[in-house]
Amino acid sequence: MEGDGHVTDAMITVWLNQGIADLWDMLVFSDPERHYVTDTISTTTETESYVLPDDFYQMRGVDVEIQGRRYPIEPLQFQERLGPLTDGDLAVFGAPVTRYQVRSSGIDGSGTRLYFDPDPGTHTYRIHYVQAPQLLASGTDELDGVAGWEDYPVEFARKLALERQEQDSSPAHAALEQLRGRIRKMASLRDAGGSPRIADVRGRNNLRFRSL
Numbered sequence: 001m002e003g004d005g006h007v008t009d010a011m012i013t014v015w016l017n018q019g020i021a022d023l024w025d026m027l028v029f030s031d032p033e034r035h036y037v038t039d040t041i042s043t044t045t046e047t048e049s050y051v052l053p054d055d056f057y058q059m060r061g062v063d064v065e066i067q068g069r070r071y072p073i074e075p076l077q078f079q080e081r082l083g084p085l086t087d088g089d090l091a092v093f094g095a096p097v098t099r100y101q102v103r104s105s106g107i108d109g110s111g112t113r114l115y116f117d118p119d120p121g122t123h124t125y126r127i128h129y130v131q132a133p134q135l136l137a138s139g140t141d142e143l144d145g146v147a148g149w150e151d152y153p154v155e156f157a158r159k160l161a162l163e164r165q166e167q168d169s170s171p172a173h174a175a176l177e178q179l180r181g182r183i184r185k186m187a188s189l190r191d192a193g194g195s196p197r198i199a200d201v202r203g204r205n206n207l208r209f210r211s212l
Helices: 008-028 151-164 170-189
Strands: 036-042 049-051 056-066 067-071 097-104 111-119 122-133
Touching: 008 151, 008 170, 056 097, 056 111, 067 151
Parallel strands: none
Antiparallel strands: 036 122, 049 111, 056 067, 056 122, 097 111
C-alpha cells in the first residue's frame, strides 16, 4: 500500500495505535497485573486533589505509608461523600481516616486526578495502578509484543487499510478473530502455577482504618 494516496503513513499509525489500545484492553481485562506499576504521592494538609502519573490508566488501590509500613485505604463511594467520617477523625496508625476517588477534571477525560475525602493530611501515599498503552508516534517506534501478539495491531491496521481502499478485508478480519481467541485464552495464564482464590483481607498486614 506504500504510495497509495488513500492510505497515508499517518493513517496507518493511527490504526496501529487503535489496535494496540484494543490489545491492551484484552490483556488488562484478562490479567490486571500484567501492566501494574506503583508510584508515590506526597499529600499536604488541606489539599484534597493530586495529579496522577501521565501513564495512569486504571487504579488498583491506594496505601498510606506510616513508619515504614503500608496500610490500604478504601475507595470513596458517592454516598459516603458527606460522612460519617469527619476531618478530625484519626486512625489507629496516626493518619487521618480518608478515602480516595479517581476523577477527571476535563470533559475529554484529561487531567486525571486523585481525590481524598476527608483531608488526607501530610503523608506519603502509594498508588497501585495499571499503565496506559505505549502508543507509536513515529516510524521508528517499536512495539514489543508477547509471543507474537504484536501481530494483532498489524492485522487491525491492515483490515482498516483494506476497507479504506474498498478491498476485501475478510482475511484480516479472520486473522483478528483467531488472534483474539488465542490472546484471551493465554493472557490470564501468565502465572500458570497459581490458581485464583478468595483474597484474605483480615490479616494483620491488611488492617483497615477505624476511628479512635
